[in-house]
Amino acid sequence: MSPRKRYWLMKSEPDDFSIDDLARVGTEPWTGVRNYQARNFMRDGMRVGDGVLFYHSNADVPGIYGLAEVASTAYPDPTQFKKASKYFDEKATEATPRWFLVDVGFVRKLAAPIPLSEIREHAADLGEEFALIRKGARLSVLPVSSAQWKLLLSLEKKR
Template identity: 70%
Template sequence: MPKPARQYWLMKSEPDEFSIDDLERVGAEPWSGVRSYQARNFMWKQMRVGDGVFFYHSNADVPGIYGLATVASTPYPDPTQFDAKSDYFDAKSTREDPRWWLVDVGFERKLSRAISLDELRSHADALDDFVLLRRGTRLSVLPVTAAQWKHILTLEKQRP
């Protein structure tokens, strides 16, 4: 049976909560606290170990892609949903029927320079309907096509 093709993702984090520097320091981290069904479904049903991840800083002075990571685990229930002291507690979720799932994300490398949201917007035509650039997109986990992944990586070596 053929191995499924590597997929690509963009995962957003606020740098004052958890940054690419934090991921570099710890090596791998559970991507907990996602409370969007669509983003959850990406992690639960589509992500596979080894998939590529753009690490995106949102709510930053310069929002953009700051590093690369990989999906480092198979999906498992997000433990924060069961912790009544957590901001992500979900009283309707049970251990027998968890509502929220996550994957671990492993550090790969920081980019030599950030690729800002404005720069990504300036390449909208080449990025062919990149989900991040759609109006109203607020998801913290987004799919990235192989062509978009390759194009964005070429931007790292260009002057902004």
């Protein structure tokens, strides 16, 4: 029996990498995560085929803009080893990497974004454990339950 599919929300600033960029390239390594909890979600929790809500943070209208899927198992983030990278980590070595990533593959853009303001309107239904709307939560990668995934996708406005 195969393991149950998991779901995630992954944030990216659209000026750095947007859902349109993912649509253009198809698959992309999710580099630059420098939070241990987010790293652990990618390294220990994600499996190929898991669903991803692609969230634009620091945008005019922050929200969910598309769907993606986990396209690889976790592997060391190569940016940690490159001195010229803003994600360089002098304590990381090839033998003992500190940061891991997964590749993310494009599935589709939403017909219209699901804005954070609308997501907040459904806070009671999403539950207190939903980190996106919890005060002080700033993770760039966070788990989404199956029920939360269904609820969030039900908010998509069809054109």
